[in-house]
Every structure is written in C-alpha cells, then in structure tokens.
Amino acid sequence: MTLEEVPEILGDLPDAEITKFSTYYTKEGDPVISYHPFTKPNYPASSFVYTRIPALHLDEATECLIAGPLKRKIYNTPRFPTLPIFNDAPYEIKGAEAMGLGVFATRDIYPGELILIDRPLLTIPEQVPLGYCEKVLQFMLGRMTEVNRKAFMQLSNVHLYNENVEGPLSGIFLTNAFTASEHNHEGRNQTYTHCAVMKKNIPCQP
Secondary structure, three states: OOOHHOOOOOOOOOOOEEEEEEHHHOOOOOEEEEEEOOOOOOOOOOOOOEEEEEEHHHHHHHEEEEEEHHHHHHHHOOOOOOOOOOOOOOOOEEHHHHHHEEEEEEOOOOOOOOOOOOOOEEEEEEOOHOOOHHHHHHHHHHOOOOHHHHHHHHHOOOOOOOOOOHHHHHHHHHOOOOOEEEOOOOOOEEEEEEEEEEEOOOOOOO
16 A cells, blocks of 8 residues: 555544754754645655554554655555464463563474564654653654553553653653664665564563
C-alpha cells in the first residue's frame, strides 16, 4: 500500500512536520511545526515528522517521530502494512520462582529466527536530547488513541527516583525502549538511530 492508495479519512490525525530540527537539537528554541494531511508522501531530508503508521489501523498503529524520507520508504515496503503470519512461538511465559514472570524457550532457537511480531507503540530518534525527551513524549502521547496511551502508561518505570531523568514519560521510555533501526538521511552522512517501545512488554509480575 503506497501513500497514494491510502484514502483520506475525515478528521484523521495530520502529520506534524518539524521544519527546523537543528534548533531542536541545540536547544536554541522550540522547533517550528507545520501540519499536513497524513497522506502527504514526500518530506525534505532535513525535516522530521510526527506521523502515525499505518494510518488506517488506529489502535494497531505506531506513533512515530522519524526523518521525512523514511515515511515514504516505509509505505513503499513490499506488502506493507501486512505483518507476517506467525503462529509458532518458541517460548512460554511462566513464573520464575522469586523473580516474578519470565520468558522461557520451549525449543532450540536459531540465530536470526523470528520469535516475535508486533508494532511498537512509538519510535523516536535516539539523538533527541534529554532536555527535550519529555516534551517529545508528551506531544506523541497526545496524538495516540486512548488504548495506546493507556498501554504506554502501564509500562514499568525503574527511573522514578532518578533525578537525571526529566519526568515520568522519559522514565517509562528509558525503561522499555530498545534500538530498532538506523536511517541515513538522503544526501547526508548523519545516521539517526530509532528507539522503539513495544506494546507486548512483559512486566515481571503476575
């Protein structure tokens, strides 16, 4: 499904493009944000955009802050937004004595084998400075559906008493995020590492 094949949905959440991302990183001021229909296919390499992917599956969508060209690349991926069929999980979730719940392999797992399919709740560039992380997450949660926002807020936060973490949203993100991908800007050498927070994170408690 390309962006040209996505129908307009009346009142659907628009993209929010950051047109001066350099100020975002240097903290010289708030970024300039402009809004566009989510069907907009092309953004300049110098911009970043808040967008929901895939746009037609609201509670199964990922709220993204990604480099502009990456949006079109995602939509041009063959068979997007269909996820692979996966029925044979090689693990089970069960009690781990005094350690709460754990994930245990039920058979040998081979290098490179697919063991989990899920769309993340959100993804942001790892390079967003901590001084802006809480603000970014507040903006992104405001764009989420109630179901996804509740799922995020129910995730664990091991940074509640860490004075070096900006706030509760940053604490949840830092507890649960992991590196998802790297993306080179077109025509630029800088690489942005994207961190994702998954819906199916498993708390170590019944």
